[in-house]
Protein backbone atom coordinates (compact mmCIF):
# COMPACT_ATOMS: atom_id res chain seq x y z
CA UNK A 418 0.00 0.00 0.00
CA UNK A 419 1.17 3.55 -0.76
CA UNK A 420 0.00 6.37 1.49
CA UNK A 421 0.48 9.88 0.07
CA UNK A 422 0.47 12.82 2.46
CA UNK A 423 0.64 16.40 1.23
CA UNK A 424 0.12 19.76 2.81
CA UNK A 425 1.60 23.19 3.49
CA UNK A 426 4.67 24.01 5.57
CA UNK A 427 4.67 22.79 9.18
CA UNK A 428 1.20 21.26 8.90
CA UNK A 429 2.39 18.06 10.56
CA UNK A 430 2.92 15.91 7.44
CA UNK A 431 6.27 14.52 8.55
CA UNK A 432 5.11 13.71 12.07
CA UNK A 433 2.02 12.01 10.72
CA UNK A 434 3.95 10.19 7.99
CA UNK A 435 6.44 8.80 10.47
CA UNK A 436 3.70 7.65 12.84
CA UNK A 437 1.66 6.01 10.08
CA UNK A 438 4.72 4.22 8.71
CA UNK A 439 5.42 2.86 12.19
CA UNK A 440 1.79 1.80 12.64
CA UNK A 441 1.64 -0.10 9.35
CA UNK A 442 5.24 -1.33 9.28
CA UNK A 443 6.00 0.67 6.14
CA UNK A 444 8.96 2.82 5.13
CA UNK A 445 8.66 6.60 5.31
CA UNK A 446 10.12 9.28 3.05
CA UNK A 447 9.92 12.97 3.97
CA UNK A 448 10.37 14.29 0.42
CA UNK A 449 10.98 17.85 1.66
CA UNK A 450 14.38 16.70 2.85
CA UNK A 451 15.37 15.98 -0.75
CA UNK A 452 14.84 19.59 -1.82
CA UNK A 453 16.43 20.81 1.39
CA UNK A 454 19.51 18.69 0.59
CA UNK A 455 19.74 20.19 -2.90
CA UNK A 456 19.44 23.73 -1.51
CA UNK A 457 21.97 23.01 1.22
CA UNK A 458 24.49 21.68 -1.32
CA UNK A 459 24.17 24.93 -3.31
CA UNK A 460 24.52 27.06 -0.19
CA UNK A 461 27.61 25.12 0.86
CA UNK A 462 29.25 25.47 -2.54
CA UNK A 463 28.39 29.19 -2.75
CA UNK A 464 26.05 28.88 -5.74
CA UNK A 465 22.98 31.02 -6.21
CA UNK A 466 19.78 29.10 -5.40
CA UNK A 467 18.43 30.00 -8.83
CA UNK A 468 21.47 28.55 -10.61
CA UNK A 469 19.70 25.85 -12.62
CA UNK A 470 22.79 23.95 -13.78
CA UNK A 471 24.26 23.78 -10.26
CA UNK A 472 20.89 22.77 -8.78
CA UNK A 473 20.41 19.98 -11.33
CA UNK A 474 23.94 18.73 -10.63
CA UNK A 475 23.24 18.73 -6.88
CA UNK A 476 20.02 16.78 -7.51
CA UNK A 477 21.91 14.23 -9.61
CA UNK A 478 24.47 13.83 -6.81
CA UNK A 479 21.83 13.44 -4.08
CA UNK A 480 23.11 11.25 -1.24
CA UNK A 481 20.33 9.83 0.99
CA UNK A 482 23.00 9.03 3.61
CA UNK A 483 23.12 12.79 4.28
CA UNK A 484 19.36 13.25 4.84
CA UNK A 485 19.86 13.13 8.62
CA UNK A 486 22.08 16.25 8.65
CA UNK A 487 20.48 18.63 11.24
CA UNK A 488 21.46 21.59 9.03
CA UNK A 489 18.69 20.52 6.65
CA UNK A 490 16.08 21.27 9.34
CA UNK A 491 16.78 25.01 9.50
CA UNK A 492 14.46 27.75 8.27
CA UNK A 493 17.17 28.82 5.80
CA UNK A 494 17.33 25.35 4.24
CA UNK A 495 13.51 25.26 4.03
CA UNK A 496 13.40 28.61 2.30
CA UNK A 497 16.19 27.53 -0.07
CA UNK A 498 14.31 24.31 -0.77
CA UNK A 499 11.23 26.22 -1.84
CA UNK A 500 13.38 28.12 -4.38
CA UNK A 501 15.23 25.14 -5.92
CA UNK A 502 12.04 23.05 -5.93
CA UNK A 503 10.46 25.45 -8.41
CA UNK A 504 13.12 24.57 -11.03
CA UNK A 505 11.44 22.05 -13.38
CA UNK A 506 14.66 20.14 -14.25
CA UNK A 507 15.42 19.64 -10.56
CA UNK A 508 12.00 18.09 -9.99
CA UNK A 509 12.37 15.87 -13.07
CA UNK A 510 15.69 14.49 -11.82
CA UNK A 511 14.14 13.61 -8.44
CA UNK A 512 10.98 11.89 -9.62
CA UNK A 513 12.44 8.41 -10.10
CA UNK A 514 14.08 8.29 -6.68
CA UNK A 515 10.73 9.02 -5.04
CA UNK A 516 8.74 6.61 -7.22
CA UNK A 517 11.24 3.84 -6.60
CA UNK A 518 10.99 4.43 -2.86
CA UNK A 519 7.20 4.24 -3.09
CA UNK A 520 7.26 1.02 -5.11
CA UNK A 521 9.57 -1.03 -2.89
CA UNK A 522 7.86 -3.53 -0.54
CA UNK A 523 6.26 -3.80 1.95
CA UNK A 524 4.58 -0.39 1.50
CA UNK A 525 5.46 3.25 1.89
CA UNK A 526 4.33 6.55 3.28
CA UNK A 527 5.60 9.62 1.43
CA UNK A 528 4.95 13.17 2.51
CA UNK A 529 5.49 16.38 0.56
CA UNK A 530 3.66 18.78 -1.73
CA UNK A 531 3.03 16.77 -4.92
CA UNK A 532 2.90 13.16 -3.78
CA UNK A 533 -0.79 12.62 -4.49
CA UNK A 534 -0.80 14.73 -7.65
CA UNK A 535 2.51 13.95 -9.42
CA UNK A 536 4.75 11.38 -7.71
CA UNK A 537 2.13 8.75 -6.77
CA UNK A 538 -1.11 9.67 -8.52
CA UNK A 539 -2.23 6.05 -8.01
CA UNK A 540 -1.53 5.99 -4.26
CA UNK A 541 -3.99 3.84 -2.31
CA UNK A 542 -4.81 6.64 0.13
CA UNK A 543 -4.14 10.37 -0.20
CA UNK A 544 -4.39 12.71 2.76
CA UNK A 545 -4.03 16.49 2.51
CA UNK A 546 -3.07 17.83 5.94
CA UNK A 547 -3.85 21.42 6.85
CA UNK A 548 -3.78 23.58 9.98
CA UNK A 549 -4.33 27.25 10.65
CA UNK A 550 -1.12 29.17 9.75
CA UNK A 551 -0.91 30.70 13.25
CA UNK A 552 -1.16 27.24 14.81
CA UNK A 553 1.57 25.99 12.47
CA UNK A 554 3.81 28.94 13.31
CA UNK A 555 3.29 28.36 17.05
CA UNK A 556 4.18 24.66 16.77
CA UNK A 557 7.24 25.33 14.62
CA UNK A 558 8.42 28.03 17.02
CA UNK A 559 8.03 25.73 20.02
CA UNK A 560 9.93 23.03 18.14
CA UNK A 561 12.82 25.39 17.34
CA UNK A 562 12.94 26.69 20.91
CA UNK A 563 13.01 23.12 22.22
CA UNK A 564 16.14 22.65 20.09
CA UNK A 565 17.64 25.67 21.83
CA UNK A 566 17.12 28.08 18.92
CA UNK A 567 15.98 31.65 19.48
CA UNK A 568 12.89 31.55 17.22
CA UNK A 569 10.64 34.57 16.67
CA UNK A 570 7.04 33.45 16.08
CA UNK A 571 6.14 36.37 13.78
CA UNK A 572 9.18 35.64 11.58
CA UNK A 573 8.32 31.93 11.53
CA UNK A 574 4.76 32.78 10.45
CA UNK A 575 6.06 35.08 7.70
CA UNK A 576 8.37 32.33 6.43
CA UNK A 577 5.55 29.77 6.43
CA UNK A 578 3.21 32.09 4.52
CA UNK A 579 5.90 33.02 1.99
CA UNK A 580 6.78 29.37 1.35
CA UNK A 581 3.12 28.40 1.01
CA UNK A 582 2.57 31.16 -1.54
CA UNK A 583 5.62 30.11 -3.56
CA UNK A 584 4.69 26.44 -3.39
CA UNK A 585 1.05 27.02 -4.36
CA UNK A 586 1.76 29.37 -7.23
CA UNK A 587 4.67 27.74 -9.05
CA UNK A 588 3.81 26.44 -12.51
CA UNK A 589 5.26 22.98 -11.88
CA UNK A 590 3.81 20.53 -9.32
CA UNK A 591 2.14 23.24 -7.23
CA UNK A 592 0.96 22.51 -3.72
CA UNK A 593 -2.68 21.46 -4.01
CA UNK A 594 -4.85 18.56 -2.91
CA UNK A 595 -5.38 15.75 -5.41
CA UNK A 596 -9.07 15.56 -6.37
CA UNK A 597 -9.34 12.23 -4.51
CA UNK A 598 -7.45 13.36 -1.37
CA UNK A 599 -9.05 13.37 2.08
CA UNK A 600 -8.68 16.68 3.89
CA UNK A 601 -7.41 16.45 7.46
CA UNK A 602 -7.42 19.68 9.49
CA UNK A 603 -5.41 19.12 12.67
CA UNK A 604 -5.61 22.71 14.00
CA UNK A 605 -7.64 21.53 16.98
CA UNK A 606 -6.00 18.11 17.34
CA UNK A 607 -2.91 16.99 19.16
CA UNK A 608 -0.50 14.57 17.47
CA UNK A 609 -2.33 11.48 18.75
CA UNK A 610 -5.66 12.88 17.56
CA UNK A 611 -4.24 13.59 14.11
CA UNK A 612 -2.81 10.08 13.83
CA UNK A 613 -6.11 8.51 14.90
CA UNK A 614 -8.04 10.60 12.36
CA UNK A 615 -5.64 9.52 9.59
CA UNK A 616 -5.87 5.84 10.54
CA UNK A 617 -9.68 6.13 10.50
CA UNK A 618 -9.47 7.49 6.94
CA UNK A 619 -7.07 4.75 5.80
CA UNK A 620 -9.11 1.97 7.39
CA UNK A 621 -12.33 3.30 5.87
CA UNK A 622 -10.68 3.30 2.42
CA UNK A 623 -9.38 -0.24 2.95
CA UNK A 624 -12.76 -1.49 4.15
CA UNK A 625 -14.43 0.11 1.12
CA UNK A 626 -11.94 -1.61 -1.21
CA UNK A 627 -12.37 -5.05 0.32
CA UNK A 628 -16.18 -4.71 0.07
CA UNK A 629 -16.16 -3.47 -3.49
Ligand SMILES: Nc1ncnc2c1ncn2[C@@H]1O[C@H](COP(=O)(O)OP(=O)(O)OP(=O)(O)O)[C@@H](O)[C@H]1O
Nearest residue numbers: 426427428429430431432556560603606607608611
Ligand atom coordinates in the same frame (compact mmCIF):
# COMPACT_ATOMS: atom_id res chain seq x y z
N1 LIG B 1 -1.45 17.38 15.34
C1 LIG B 1 -0.44 18.04 15.92
N2 LIG B 1 -0.62 18.65 17.08
C2 LIG B 1 0.35 19.33 17.66
N3 LIG B 1 1.59 19.48 17.15
C3 LIG B 1 1.83 18.89 16.00
C4 LIG B 1 0.84 18.14 15.34
N4 LIG B 1 1.39 17.65 14.20
C5 LIG B 1 2.66 18.10 14.19
N5 LIG B 1 2.92 18.83 15.27
C6 LIG B 1 4.16 19.55 15.58
O1 LIG B 1 4.21 20.62 14.63
C7 LIG B 1 5.55 20.78 14.17
C8 LIG B 1 5.60 20.63 12.67
O2 LIG B 1 5.30 19.28 12.35
P1 LIG B 1 6.04 18.54 11.15
O3 LIG B 1 7.50 18.78 11.18
O4 LIG B 1 5.56 17.14 11.17
O5 LIG B 1 5.40 19.34 9.94
P2 LIG B 1 5.70 19.17 8.39
O6 LIG B 1 4.44 19.48 7.68
O7 LIG B 1 6.35 17.86 8.12
O8 LIG B 1 6.75 20.34 8.19
P3 LIG B 1 7.63 20.66 6.91
O9 LIG B 1 6.87 21.67 6.14
O10 LIG B 1 8.90 21.19 7.45
O11 LIG B 1 7.81 19.39 6.14
C9 LIG B 1 6.39 19.75 14.93
O12 LIG B 1 6.94 20.39 16.07
C10 LIG B 1 5.39 18.70 15.37
O13 LIG B 1 5.76 18.05 16.57
Ligand SMILES: Nc1ccn([C@@H]2O[C@H](COP(=O)(O)O)[C@@H](O)[C@H]2O)c(=O)n1
Nearest residue numbers: 448449450452498499502529530531580
Ligand atom coordinates in the same frame (compact mmCIF):
# COMPACT_ATOMS: atom_id res chain seq x y z
N1 LIG C 1 7.29 16.98 -2.47
C1 LIG C 1 7.86 18.18 -2.13
C2 LIG C 1 8.41 18.41 -0.90
C3 LIG C 1 8.96 19.64 -0.64
N2 LIG C 1 8.99 20.57 -1.59
C4 LIG C 1 9.65 21.86 -1.40
O1 LIG C 1 10.63 21.81 -0.37
C5 LIG C 1 10.37 22.80 0.62
C6 LIG C 1 10.74 22.24 1.95
O2 LIG C 1 9.86 21.18 2.26
P1 LIG C 1 9.47 20.76 3.76
O3 LIG C 1 8.35 19.78 3.61
O4 LIG C 1 10.69 20.15 4.36
O5 LIG C 1 9.06 22.00 4.46
C7 LIG C 1 8.90 23.16 0.46
O6 LIG C 1 8.60 24.48 0.87
C8 LIG C 1 8.67 22.96 -1.02
O7 LIG C 1 9.04 24.10 -1.76
C9 LIG C 1 8.41 20.32 -2.81
O8 LIG C 1 8.40 21.20 -3.69
N3 LIG C 1 7.86 19.13 -3.07
